[in-house]
Amino acid sequence: MKYRIHKSAVIILALTITLAACRKESEVSDIINPNSRTCKTFTQQFEAVWNGMSQGYVFWGRDTVDWDARYEQYKPVFEEFDARPASRPVSAEEYNAAYQGLFQGLLDHHLYGMFTVPRAKYEAIVRPGVNSYYHDMDPGSERREQLRVLKDRTDLVPNSYYAYDPEDYGSFSIPGMYCALIKLKTGKNVAYFRFTNFYLSVVHEVYSFIDHVETVQEPLRKFFGPRYWEGITSEGSYANDESVVGIIIDLRGNGGGSTADLVPFIGSLSQSSTLVGYTRVKDGFGRLDYSPWSKYVIGCPRLHLQEQKPIVVLADINSVSCAELATMLIKNLPNGTFIGERTYGAVGALWPDSEHQHDYLYSGCFGDYNYYQYGMDLYRYKETYPYYVYTSTYHMVDCNYDDIEGVGVKPDIEVKFDRHSLMNNHKDLQLNRAVDYLREVCIWNH
Template sequence: MKYLFILLSLFLLFSCEKILFKKDLGSVDPLENFDYLWNEVDQKYSYFELKNINWNQIRSTYRPMLNENSSEEDLFTVLAAMLNELKDDHTNLITPFNVSSYNVAATGPKNYRHRTIQDHYIPNPWRTGALTHDFLSNEEVGYIRYSSFMSTIGNAQMDLILNRYKDTKGIVLDLRENGGGSIFNVPLLLGRFIESKTLVGYSITRNGPGHNEFGEQEEFYITPHEGVRYTKPVIVLIDKGSYSATTFFAVATKAFPNITLMGDATGGGGGLPNGGQLPNGWNYRFSISQLLDVNGNNYAENGVPADINVAFDWSDLSKDEILEQAIDEIVN
């Protein structure tokens, strides 16, 4: 088994924003480009069996839509539609004139409204680096909003925040609509809420032509931060907009008894994205690995379920039911 730093290096190399490119083969034939992309996905995509995708049937559906005289716009439309059959937000086709994507957040109800938090819960919050935070419930609860794992978390900033809330009964960490980013920020944050080095999950990477051929499990560990930590109850708010690195964070919390997930299931995105270049020079990427929790459960791509399901009620915008439930769980 390789160690966590190897996996983190891979995630950084193939993160939500990174793509590896192959040499431009110089072809502009629409059918050749279609076949090239279809075969690349067929040989490397990681979730065919879990999602019950009939990739051969998809080829039969989309290839007849093209011919040797198809325009670039037609080619893009067909290839994008084919890739979106994977229902994977780590799957994109990138061209000079357009980019395809699958909006996983739109597959579930919206459960976060910034103005409700701003107007009715923390009207004058502290903003410390990437984190917005303040007291709730007569200073019994600390609320921390982290909107993107793209933003680095500084150790001095975390020290300040956790010292500020050291006398609270618990913390609410709001990761709703956090679309992911750098995987390195996951252990930086999680390491503040644990006491001992903990195995939190595994990754397996597609390594053969069979749709279910994977290499050995690679272990993920979270190591506690050596400085300021907070080990009282932490409730993490999630929804369908919680994707990629946020899904990895949610999977990891399953190993910690002091952390509870609340809201809706995450949007998935547990697969490591990798990609390349079509013969015509267009770029693409898709998931090549799977993320498992400590018990081997593989629900990351379909979303990590909340421990406590709560929905936002859009008929009353003065109240955030998910946050209210989290406060009640901590205080009572």
């Protein structure tokens, strides 16, 4: 009897172990949260970054980069860095080349990675989305020059209320804004409004202590009216002026900003709530583990545009992120037309809190936020390998589930940036085309 009990126990034990062993083991058990990892070697830093991207990067469903092949290719490189004798240290160029290669070709156009070594001797910065367009990006001096030219175009834009370039306030994200009435030969006007980033709410709410804030806000008041933050229908606003037969929203060179601005701004130009598209986040360790799609809707304020005037949005390759969403939304309005160039292609939105978003949703940015915020100087005396990867929290598609990340919004009427015409002849061909278009529509309507 005793023997039989032992025999049964052995059978049960063997069966249990056999069954349990039939399942594959997980290989994620030992992975440390890349948002809180301290690395002591090149290889650890590589592993943390590779795993962070593998888990939290939100575009694996569309990206064509073989991330496993990158692991096989670059892990030996970083292991070799660690194996180097002190007499042959890793150079800044080698380090930079390794990270450039690792991230090369990734789709996310918000993606920005920064990596450094002990005592912050050097760092590598990667921006894989930048180099893929038909002409160079031009966010710097030439764009500002273009705006100065626009400011001086008194024949076309007689009422200059040009405010400030963003850099006038250093690190403050104050948008440069400009609002004017453009007179047509018919005696009617076109309302023109340009701003350089989506921090209109910041202008209104946060930075009221800044000197000249009234001047900063002036274009907003002109275009939307004195209660611009509630809606645009206040009496006397350019948008609702009876003489105004069309509206030009100029988002060229607009670097994006807070999607909170879309409600009062785009919502005010529409007649009802607008479906922007659908978003999803990462939802597990698998590269294709996603949350279901959820709707992204822009509400319509109570005081919206009273009349369906034709609206032209001007945008170009320097229109990024929120500026692209606004472009897409205006383009999709029944009275909207997009003139200019294809936009940049960075529409994956980010959770506002870049420091904690990975801890909240396990999707998007990860790494040492202090490094991102304050730079490598913090690590001058530390023996660690800090890193930070700034990447989209949300995968966003348009209302037809078409991807626009890396693609951008395509214009209804394409007019490419013409540097020569602008700088030498002071002719802004894109703006001219917009005015011509509205003039044609005005004639057609009457």
